[in-house]
Amino acid sequence: MQDELFQQMKQAIIDGDPDRARELCQTAIVQGIPPLDAIHHGFVPGLDFVGQQFAEGEMFLPDLVLAGEAMKAATSSLEPEIQKIGATRESLGKIVLGTVKGDIHEIGKTLVGTMLTANGFEVFDLGVDVPFETFALKASELHADIIGVSALLTTTMTGQKNVVEAVERHGLRPRVKIIVGGAPVTQSWADEIGADGYGKDALASVALARNLLKKPGETQVR
Amino acid sequence: MLPNLQLLDAELLERILSEAFTLIWQRGVTVQAPEATDLLVAAGARVEGGVVHIPESLARKSIDTVPREFHLHNRAGEPVVKYGGDSVQFDPGSSCVHILDPGTLQHRLTQSADLVRLVQVAEMLPQYAAQSTAVVCNEVPKEIGDLYRLFLVLWYSDKPIVTGAFSPHTAPVMIDLLVADSGSHAALRQKPRAIFDVCPSPPLHMSEFASQNLIDLARAWVPAEIISMPLSGAAAPVTLAGTVVQHAAECISAITIHQLAQAGAPVVWGGAPAIFDMRSGITPMGAVETAMLNLASAQVAKSFGLPTHGYLIGSDAKCLDAQAGQESGVAAIMGALGGINMISGAGMLDSLACHSAEKLVLDAESIAMAQRLLQGIQPRTESLALEMFAKAGAQGDFLKIPETRKYFREEQHLPSKVIDRGSLHSWEQSGGKDTLTRAREQVKELVAAYKRPAISLQVENNLRAIMTEQVKRAGMTELPGI
Numbered sequence: 001m002q003d004e005l006f007q008q009m010k011q012a013i014i015d016g017d018p019d020r021a022r023e024l025c026q027t028a029i030v031q032g033i034p035p036l037d038a039i040h041h042g043f044v045p046g047l048d049f050v051g052q053q054f055a056e057g058e059m060f061l062p063d064l065v066l067a068g069e070a071m072k073a074a075t076s077s078l079e080p081e082i083q084k085i086g087a088t089r090e091s092l093g094k095i096v097l098g099t100v101k102g103d104i105h106e107i108g109k110t111l112v113g114t115m116l117t118a119n120g121f122e123v124f125d126l127g128v129d130v131p132f133e134t135f136a137l138k139a140s141e142l143h144a145d146i147i148g149v150s151a152l153l154t155t156t157m158t159g160q161k162n163v164v165e166a167v168e169r170h171g172l173r174p175r176v177k178i179i180v181g182g183a184p185v186t187q188s189w190a191d192e193i194g195a196d197g198y199g200k201d202a203l204a205s206v207a208l209a210r211n212l213l214k215k216p217g218e219t220q221v222r
Numbered sequence: 223m224l225p226n227l228q229l230l231d232a233e234l235l236e237r238i239l240s241e242a243f244t245l246i247w248q249r250g251v252t253v254q255a256p257e258a259t260d261l262l263v264a265a266g267a268r269v270e271g272g273v274v275h276i277p278e279s280l281a282r283k284s285i286d287t288v289p290r291e292f293h294l295h296n297r298a299g300e301p302v303v304k305y306g307g308d309s310v311q312f313d314p315g316s317s318c319v320h321i322l323d324p325g326t327l328q329h330r331l332t333q334s335a336d337l338v339r340l341v342q343v344a345e346m347l348p349q350y351a352a353q354s355t356a357v358v359c360n361e362v363p364k365e366i367g368d369l370y371r372l373f374l375v376l377w378y379s380d381k382p383i384v385t386g387a388f389s390p391h392t393a394p395v396m397i398d399l400l401v402a403d404s405g406s407h408a409a410l411r412q413k414p415r416a417i418f419d420v421c422p423s424p425p426l427h428m429s430e431f432a433s434q435n436l437i438d439l440a441r442a443w444v445p446a447e448i449i450s451m452p453l454s455g456a457a458a459p460v461t462l463a464g465t466v467v468q469h470a471a472e473c474i475s476a477i478t479i480h481q482l483a484q485a486g487a488p489v490v491w492g493g494a495p496a497i498f499d500m501r502s503g504i505t506p507m508g509a510v511e512t513a514m515l516n517l518a519s520a521q522v523a524k525s526f527g528l529p530t531h532g533y534l535i536g537s538d539a540k541c542l543d544a545q546a547g548q549e550s551g552v553a554a555i556m557g558a559l560g561g562i563n564m565i566s567g568a569g570m571l572d573s574l575a576c577h578s579a580e581k582l583v584l585d586a587e588s589i590a591m592a593q594r595l596l597q598g599i600q601p602r603t604e605s606l607a608l609e610m611f612a613k614a615g616a617q618g619d620f621l622k623i624p625e626t627r628k629y630f631r632e633e634q635h636l637p638s639k640v641i642d643r644g645s646l647h648s649w650e651q652s653g654g655k656d657t658l659t660r661a662r663e664q665v666k667e668l669v670a671a672y673k674r675p676a677i678s679l680q681v682e683n684n685l686r687a688i689m690t691e692q693v694k695r696a697g698m699t700e701l702p703g704i
Contacts, residue, residue: 104423154319154574154575186329188329
């Protein structure tokens with residue numbers, strides 16, 4: 001019974017169907033299924049599946065975006081339940097995320113946020129057109145572990161370098177890691193500007209964040 | 223009959239325009255420069271919650287005042303680039319951050335020396351009617367980057383220039399550089415040498431900088447080129463028709479601001495519309511749909527009789543391979559058939575991130591093919607074939623008759639050495655070189671043959687004085703690339 005419900009939850013994410021996801025959350029609440037179980041055994045496997053299919057070229061950005069929307073619907077439906085029973089999701093780390101100043105594109109950045117959140121990170125999304133200093137100030141205020149900087153345009157990707165410099169000026173390096181992404185961004189660009197990592201897509205950003213925050217002795221996540 | 227390709231029938235064109243006007247009125251446009259909003263409101267637009275709603279009547283009135291034709295001039299003051307009608311011209315792509323290093327084949331950050339080399343190559347190739355401020359000079363501080371690029375192009379070229387200011391403080395100095403180059407404000411206005419790209423942010427957003435830039439350019443009578451860049455499915459509707467609607471709405475709103483600032487100032491309906499790759503999240507410049515969007519957008523502009531611009535010939539390939547040739551070649555032909563006045567993008571790889579002098583050489587051949595295509599098939603001789611048959615005799619030896627020698631240069635584009643049409647034997651004899659190798663050699667030859675234009679000492683001194691002051695202020699001691 002419970003397995004069947006989890007399977008339906010997974011399918012709702014794969015189908016990118018927020019209404020269905022909300023409906024299944026209500027069913028879970030009525031049946032007394034712990035909300036964190038619903039997230040981890042029901043919905044997250046759906047998002048993981050979509051992420052893997054995307055990485056393999058079998059699913060596409062619209063699939064990923066809609067899966068993210070369904071995931072958000074599910075977590076916000078279950079949030080009151082989680083608070084009611086006093087449970088908390090274990091946090092893998094705090095990440096400040098934004099699209100760099102001069103750039104208002106947020107598809108990639110939002111997808112990264114969704115995948116990171118679904119996988120247990122606390123994400124603070126600063127939105128788009130974010131001034132360089134703001135990344136540093138917010139990271140400092142929240143004691144964030146990672147700053148993620150997105151840029152879609154070749155003219156704005158140079159701003160990622162300014163963010164690295166701003167974070168350095170605020171004395172947050174090397175404790176706070178900086179990861180960069182966006183269509184024109186490459187690993188060599190990340191290396192050039194002194195960032196700690198680059199993820200080619202939303203799924204890669206999850207592995208990247210895990211690796212950057214792993215404690216000594218832990219094995220690489222791939 | 224000259225070849226021409228139209229993708230929109232009259233009914234679809236009408237629907238696109240109707241929805242574009244509806245969009246700027248009902249949904250509205252966010253315009254961030256207060257002065258631009260004031261101009262729009264004073265002319266009858268409505269502002270609600272930071273969104274400007276532009277009535278169709280106001281937009282149409284603004285479109286009416288746009289000059290249907292204007293020219294860019296070379297250093298000698300000759301009108302060598304024509305915006306308007308069905309003229310088709312090409313310039314290299316702009317603002318790349320990487321260059322394909324011809325030695326290592328790595329994509330590395332661009333420096334002043336790379337820009338100089340690209341300018342030299344484009345200067346030597348007649349296929350490029352204009353230069354562009356092609357790459358970012360990474361050793362120059364970002365705050366003077368835009369004007370430094372323009373300075374270098376003015377220093378090394380006689381051709382007109384497609385450029386742009388991307389930060390608020392650089393535009394006035396760039397205009398100063400152009401004034402120094404032309405001799406006076408009046409001379410610059412009379413014979414403009416450069417056009418400035420202004421980019422709305424999709425969808426339907428004019429940043430403070432872009433909207434203010436439109437006003438400043440219009441008032442200085444410096445030609446502006448609107449670079450609307452809807453991305454189908456990401457920052458625009460997924461359908462090509464829907465994307466063309468958005469492109470039209472963005473161009474119309476920008477033109478309205480521009481013409482309200484100065485009616486009659488030159489402005490171009492242009493852009494870099496592209497689809498959005500649902501696998502990689504990049505904007506595939508080599509996609510046929512991207513070329514279709516450019517053609518359809520130009521057709522919309524032409525329905526008003528406005529000058530046009532498009533972004534084509536850039537490839538998504540990472541090196542000078544078959545993909546680069548295929549994508550760029552097809553796009554050059556399509557853009558030419560669309561009668562787009564200025565087609566930017568040659569030389570570009572990696573979806574507009576990387577420039578290559580070698581690719582400029584290769585693309586020049588695609589452009590030459592497109593230019594030849596545009597000339598169509600002409601009768602040229604009084605009898606089409608009969609007379610030549612009579613002269614060629616029973617053997618049909620056409621190589622011997624004078625008409626062959628007289629007309630073959632007009633009839634056939636003679637490609638440069640980057641295109642190999644020789645026999646297998648001669649190809650093997652000369653080392654079996656591939657396209658990239660031949661392009662490298664061609665670039666070397668062009669750079670060796672390049673001569674810097676003769677610039678009057680006074681103009682040089684003025685340009686140098688402006689730039690030296692800017693460079694000093696930015697904390698540098700010399701002018702790199704000079």
